């Protein structure tokens with residue numbers, strides 16, 4: 001640990017005993033009033049930055065404000081491999097009843113459900129099967145299965161966390177299906193954290209009224225993906241094309257989705273035509289667009305591809321003006337900037353402290369509020385801790401966890417992060433870690449119904465690419481539940497459609513024409529193409545960013561850039 005940080009750590013150590021004593025008496029830092037939450041969000045959360053958004057000029061959500069980087073993707077020209085095929089007859093290279101786009105949790109759950117319903121399934125996935133945000137999930141999955149809890153309580157928490165902007169019908173399905181999904185995962189062999197009696201260990205997540213977070217150490221997504229991928233592999237009816245990206249939907253003369261154009265990334269971008277009776281989009285989120293220059297916790301392939309394809313096909317999008325910046329991205333060591341420190345650290349009692357070692361926010365506020373509080377502390381009050389590379393962060397006092405719950409808790413609960421930091425010579429049982437908000441989750445997306453149906457016949461969607469479940473703000477642990485609940489629903493409904501409706505008409509790209517006309521009339525440069533597929537990190541730019549790992553300093557709204 002560099003000397004500059006050691007000095008501030010000493011301040012943290014000075015205040016620790018008093019904080020521990022208060023916690024033992026059951027006293028916590030006061031939570032914010034609803035009015036204060038609103039004020040802090042509006043003044044400090046990146047969603048409210050005046051330069052962060054712009055209105056869409058084209059498409060079904062024309063006039064809606066979305067992050068600038070996303071707007072540029074949504075209003076991009078198709079890739080060359082697509083434009084070359086517009087108007088040409090398309091011979092199918094592959095065909096299946098149900099084609100799944102994306103090999104993360106939602107796509108894999110959809111594949112299993114479709115195969116169980118008797119459909120032949122083909123999954124196109126951009127990287128390897130399982131390379132995804134799902135596999136990176138750390139903290140856990142929320143399910144109301146305890147005596148003191150209920151799906152109703154879970155439902156109310158989700159609506160409150162989402163600022164009452166969620167689609168209540170989707171939330172109802174989510175919470176009702178939770179206990180069934182948990183049993184399914186157990187049957188598949190997922191190893192959850194349990195007491196010696198066999199009872200599940202449950203924890204608090206930010207913004208939740210009950211302990212309902214079920215975890216597998218701090219590698220919950222990895223363990224979940226292990227069992228569902230094994231299950232998918234056990235079905236001979238599921239084929240997987242890895243390193244194959246979907247780049248455009250294919251439609252017939254009636255506007256039904258009847259397949260997808262793909263690109264094989266490892267074979268000099270060979271273009272593929274895939275025919276389907278139904279398609280499930282499960283392409284995940286957009287963290288790698290690095291909104292406002294923020295670092296991200298997301299996997300390499302999170303580049304909004306599904307949103308681009310769906311939007312070009314005429315589908316409306318919702319809630320994309322609100323993004324989730326996770327309060328605890330790693331701020332030091334700087335080469336890890338943006339990677340995640342799970343919310344479970346907060347759930348087990350680690351508080352946020354400024355450079356003087358003082359608490360400044362109740363640590364279990366919802367994520368958006370906590371993010372605003374950290375930015376306020378660093379920008380408004382200049383109470384953040386400067387990192388050697390020019391970044392800033394606040395302390396997450398992790399050693400307090402062992403003092404509260406007994407020596408060994410940190411190693412047991414956070415084996416992944418414990419080992420990772422040990423390799424860097426940082427013992428997280430002994431020293432706090434520096435954290436700063438990181439771009440984490442795409443709250444909104446494609447509009448779906450309770451069966452994962454979109455407004456376009458033949459197209460279903462599930463997981464992070466969709467909007468409505470979480471409204472404007474997701475509470476921790478609900479995404480892992482969502483991808484399984486709605487992945488299964490979408491896969492099952494797609495298989496049913498395939499069975500009832502058979503093949504559609506000839507696949508084509510006719511749906512692109514009106515959209516391309518608007519791009520032309522709006523003067524969008526043809527050099528802007530999408531979907532992005534993989535982010536580019538040009539060396540010179542990346543070196544420049546390393547000097548300021550957090551991008552432009554977040555500003556207080558209307559402050560003129562202080």
Ligand SMILES: Cc1cc2nc3c(=O)[nH]c(=O)nc-3n(C[C@H](O)[C@H](O)[C@H](O)COP(=O)(O)OP(=O)(O)OC[C@H]3O[C@@H](n4cnc5c(N)ncnc54)[C@H](O)[C@@H]3O)c2cc1C
Nearest residue numbers: 102104106126132133134139140246284463464477479480
């Ligand atoms: C670090 C981290 C920790 C998290 N921790 C938690 C947690 O503890 N609890 C919780 O509930 N949630 C957590 N989340 C959120 C949660 O993991 C994700 O929202 C969820 O797993 C998304 O699942 P998905 O299947 O929709 O997308 P993903 O799992 O991201 O899968 C998307 C798939 O689509 C593929 N793909 C993308 N574009 C294309 C294309 N053009 N063609 C073909 N394939 C494509 C990708 O390669 C990938 O395989 C976390 C997220 C991150 C990043």
